[in-house]
Amino acid sequence: MSITNLELLNYLDGMLRVNEISDYCPNGLQVEGTSKIKKIVTGVTASQALVDAAIEAQADALIVHHGYFWKGESQVITGMKRRRLSALLSNDINLYAYHLPLDVHPEFGNNRQLASLLNIQNVSAVSGVKPVGVVMQGNLGKETDGASLQSQLQSILGRAVLLEGPETKPISTLAWCTGGGQGFIEQAVELGVDAFITGEVSEQTVHTAREMGITFIAAGHHATERYGVKSLGEHIAQHFNVSVEFVDIDNPA
Known part of the structure; x- marks a missing residue:
């Protein structure tokens, strides 16, 4: 075809x-x-x-x-x-x-796909951040802590991830933005969630996490954004009945 x-x-x-x-x-x-x-x-x-x-x-x-x-x-x-x-x-x-259109898509988007990988429930887009869907929030089915969430992400993504802020504080609610979303950490604090996950980290992000008491995880820009385009390709293959192959060019960033 x-x-x-x-x-x-x-x-x-x-x-x-x-x-x-x-x-x-x-x-x-x-x-x-x-x-x-x-x-x-x-x-x-x-x-x-x-x-x-x-x-x-x-x-x-x-x-x-x-x-x-x-x-x-x-x-x-x-x-x-x-x-x-x-x-x-x-x-x-x-x-x-x-x-951005792929980041925010409610089904195939990078943020939605990361939520699926972590089995996050009650997923919703944070309405105050534009475009809507670039930051999402939800809750875990089972309470965990920073160290355990770090370990889970490392297992899923197949790479080391950075953890800052409280390591043992209970986590049940979280916000996330795949890729270079570290600048949204203060919005995550305002939401009152226990943890914030993104791809990258900046020097000031570490201080914000420590001082505001929010668990922060930087899991890799590339690693957190593999799954949107992969999911989109799978949909295209099914919808149009054409051959689609996902190729992952490794990137530690």
């Missing part, structure tokens, strides 16, 4: 509500390739390694969370950017990228 690149674009743009969400990059089709798509590769970031993997897989399309053309970056096509784009264009591969 195959679909057209515009058919896939229209479906994804509509489902992910691209026109409703302001972002730091263009969402949707970033690089146009062949009009007929039979094989799709999905991954977190459109790095050269992932582009090469898509070429090796003879993919017609690459769908990622982190694409190109970010606000504030240089607009010239040289060096690394030229090599990546040249590889896509010379192999007629379509590149689709969905950043």
